[in-house]
Amino acid sequence: MKKILNILLIILILGSCTEDERDLSFVDSIVAPTNVAATYDITQDNTGSVTITPTADGASNFKVYYGDSTAEPSELAVGESVVHVYAEGTYDLKIEAFSLNGKMTESTQQLVVSFKAPENLVATVENDQAVSRQVNVTTTADFATMFEFYSGESGVSQPVASANIGETISYQYTMAGDYDIRVVAKGAAIATTEYTATFTVTEILQPVSSAPIPPTRNDSDVISIYGSAYTNVADTDTFPDWGQGGQGSSWTEFDLNGDKMLQYINLSYQGIQFGSPQDVSGMEYIHLDVWTADVDQLETSLINVAGTVTTEAPVTNDLTKDQWTSIDIPISDYTDQGLTVTEILQLKFVGTPWAAGTVFIDNIYFWKSPSNSSSLGVQDFEGTAPVFTSFGGAGVEVIANPDMSGVNTTENVAKLTKGNGSEVWAGGFFEIDSPLDFANYSKIRVKTWSPKQGVVVKLKLENADASITHEVDLNTTVANQWEELVYDFSGAPTADYVRIVIFFDFGNNGDGSEYYYDEIELVNDIGGPQPLVFQDFEGTPPVFTVFGNIAGIDVIANPDATGANTTGNVARLTKTNGSEVWAGGFFETGSPLDFNTYSKISVRTWSPKQGVVVKVKLENADASITHEVDLNTTTTNQWEELVYDFSGAPTTDYVRVVIFFDFGNNGDDSVYYFDEYTLTN
Structure with missing residues (x-):
């Protein structure tokens, strides 16, 4: 009877449907x-x-x-x-x-x-061996039911915790040091019994567990600098000790039960010199795992050497103390600063506060998405938000990305709050306009953010009446940062799946935790390189040069985030009244465009006129070699994607991208927009 009543409760929560109208098979798997x-x-x-x-x-x-x-x-x-x-x-x-x-x-x-005062109280207080500044308190006592723990901290409401006799209280202090602690054993009697002592709370100043294991990647998709997961660049020096300006910090290779990692002590600035310059222009991210007890931020610089010219660009990341922080920095964060990344020879690390803390670093490598993968976007929450249906005590909404870092720097994401006491199966779903294309794709990739490591994230697909469903479970591997989860739906029954359901921490009641997800994509292993976006105007805007008497080009918020382009920012070109027929503008890329791998460039454009010529021209550094392709707009007042074939372009290092709107006609104050320059095939 209890099972029947609970299932009836689910049916009511999910919209007063009958059991025939909604698949409840997941209930049996609980x-x-x-x-x-x-x-x-x-x-x-x-x-x-x-x-x-x-x-x-x-x-x-x-x-x-x-x-x-x-x-x-x-x-x-x-x-x-x-x-x-x-x-x-x-x-x-x-x-x-x-x-x-x-x-x-x-x-x-x-x-x-017992109505007698507790007797024979024994309190055991110990520093936790894995969590810094955490003490674990256990007690035994005759005639006692429970005990309270007083931490001895000033300005903290006491007691800080209570538990049954024989159980353990784990409490984390803000700072290490000596504290006058008190344990009070209580029974049913008015009288209580106490234990007092001065206890030294200690900090853990080095990792007690290894960094997360990197995923398996193709050799062609990784350039590894340090770590045991991939083949590292030969003859790399992890402590060149540049010694300029009283560098101060020191280095060792820390060995954690056979797992070696870099340890930079009293970090002011230190670096790594590769065995040879590396062209990372085809990579998407640089990854590193960092553990620290006392450093707030780590600045990571790429240093490029080209001939006699050395240039560098920094990116700063916050660190979470007393645990591993996995960092993925987009290469575009460097190229957007104007850095060329074709001959990277060094990395530089700078600690904040300066020369006052120690970091442990492992798994340093550049990476890109698998070169044999293709993808198709399903939902990125950048345009009109879908209609969510939540159930079991959860709530779902679209918000601004609260953590624009690592593998997800988009503007908007979906937030799922699993309310305190909500059901173990609490979650939410939305519907899409057309069925998922499982004829050409077999997997779904989702970017997720969880405050907990190891929780189950269930992804479930349903057809329109929920008569056919399929679900896949994956576990989060990190906490408090974005990661990509790839769900294999190759075993799903054939159906028109139009409903996407997601559950976080499936199998456990809610505790008020907030989870985020974004960038739901269909993916598949079908061969060919993945399209590579080389300018999307979402980071630091490039420097534009305009000509032909136009008013200029600037980066603005997308004025029409619909259809083929729902990104946050776009470039705007105003072709001023009377400007030249050849008026336009250009920007330069941080590294030459990769026409060894790709042959085309796609650009998303918006024009107030149909049929106007949009010319894209490429130039090498001194404009001695150029190639241009013309296409015409096919719509008005909406986004479309124009794909330019540069397979016939002469071989050279193209670093300048020029665009002309309504080429061949004088300007009339029309405003055009463009976005998402992508190398493709």
């Missing part, structure tokens, strides 16, 4: 609750009044058997408590925890109700 227990709060007034709160992972409701002469148990929902009055004595409470589908796990634990 596992039985785990970690079943109860916490006690006993009054110190000789009354024997005890507040009992059952807890468990994956439970929807409980039964509490008191262990005395009370015949009937109390039935409680998640988060509820019950007050029961006991006579003096020792009792075995039984807690039954039920999952949504009626699966049950039970646990029995002891409750001591």
Whole structure:
């Protein structure tokens, strides 16, 4: 009966549908609750009044058997408590925890109700071996039910935590140091018993676990500098010790149980010199994993050597202390600063605060998306937001990206809040206008952000009436940063899938955590290089040079984020009244365009006129070699994609991209927009 009632509850939550109208097969896959227990709060007034709160992972409701002469148990929902009055004595409470589908796990634990003051109190306080400044407190005592822990910190409300006798309190201090701690054991008596001591809270100043294991990548998609996952550039010097200006910091190679990593001590600035210059213009990101106890930010610079000229550009990332921070910096963050990245010879690291902390660095490599992958965007939340339907106590909305870093620097993302006490299956879905193209693609890639590592992110697809569904589970591998999860739907039944459902931390009740997701794409391994965007105007805008008496080119917010272009920023060209027939403008790329891999350039354009010539011209550095291609607009007042074939262009290093709108006609104050320059085939 309990399972039937719970399923009926799901049906009501999901829109008062009948079971035939919605697939509930996932309910049967829910596992039985785990970690079943109860916490006690006993009054110190000789009354024997005890507040009992059952807890468990994956439970929807409980039964509490008191262990005395009370015949009937109390039935409680998640988060509820019950007050029961006991006579003096020792009792075995039984807690039954039920999952949504009626699966049950039970646990029995002891409750001591004594009107005598606790005796023989033994408190064990230890520094945690894995978490910096965390202490773990356990107690034993006769005639005691629970204990409280007073941390001894000034300005902190005391006690900081309480637990049952025999359980452990884990508490993290803000700062290391000596503290006068107090442990108070309580039973049902008015009198209590205390333990006091001065305890030294310590910091962990080096990692106790290895950095995340990098994904398996093709050799052609990686240039590795340091680490054990890939083949590193030969003869690389990880401590060139440039020694300029009182550098001050030092270096060693730290060995964590056989796993070696770089350790830069009192980091002011230090660097790495490659065995040979590396052309990273075909890469998309530089990755590194960083652990620190005391550095707030790490500045990472790429240094390019071209002949006798050395140039560099920095990018700064925040670090999360006492855990690994995985950093993926887009190469465009460097090229947008004007840096050429065809001959990168050195990396430079600068710590904040200066020369006052230590960093451990592992897995340093440049990477790009698999060269044998193709993708098709499904939803990026940059245009009109889809209509979300949420269920089970979750809520979904589109917001500005709260963490524009790593693998996701887009403007908008979807936020899913799994409310405190929400169901283990809480989530949300939206529908798309046309079925997912599983004839040409077999996988779905989603960028996700989770405050927790290792939680289940379930992705489920449904046809229009939910009569055919398929779901795939993946686990997050990092916390507090973006990552890409790729779901394999090659085993999905054939259907027109138009509904995309997502669940975070599936199988556990909500605790108020917020999750984000973005950039849902169909992907496949079908051969050929992936299109490479080399200018999207989302970062630092390039320097434009205009000619022919036009008013200018500037980067603005997308005035028409619809159709073929829903990105945040675009370039605007105003062809001033009376300007020359050849009026236009250009910008320069940080590195030569890769026409060894690609043969075409696609550009998204917006024109107030149909049929006007949009000329794209490429030039080498001194404009001694050029090639141009003309295309005509086919629509008015909407975005379209124009694809220019440069397969016939002479071989050279093209670094200047020129564009002309309405070529051949004098200007009339018309405004044109362009965006998303992409190398393709």
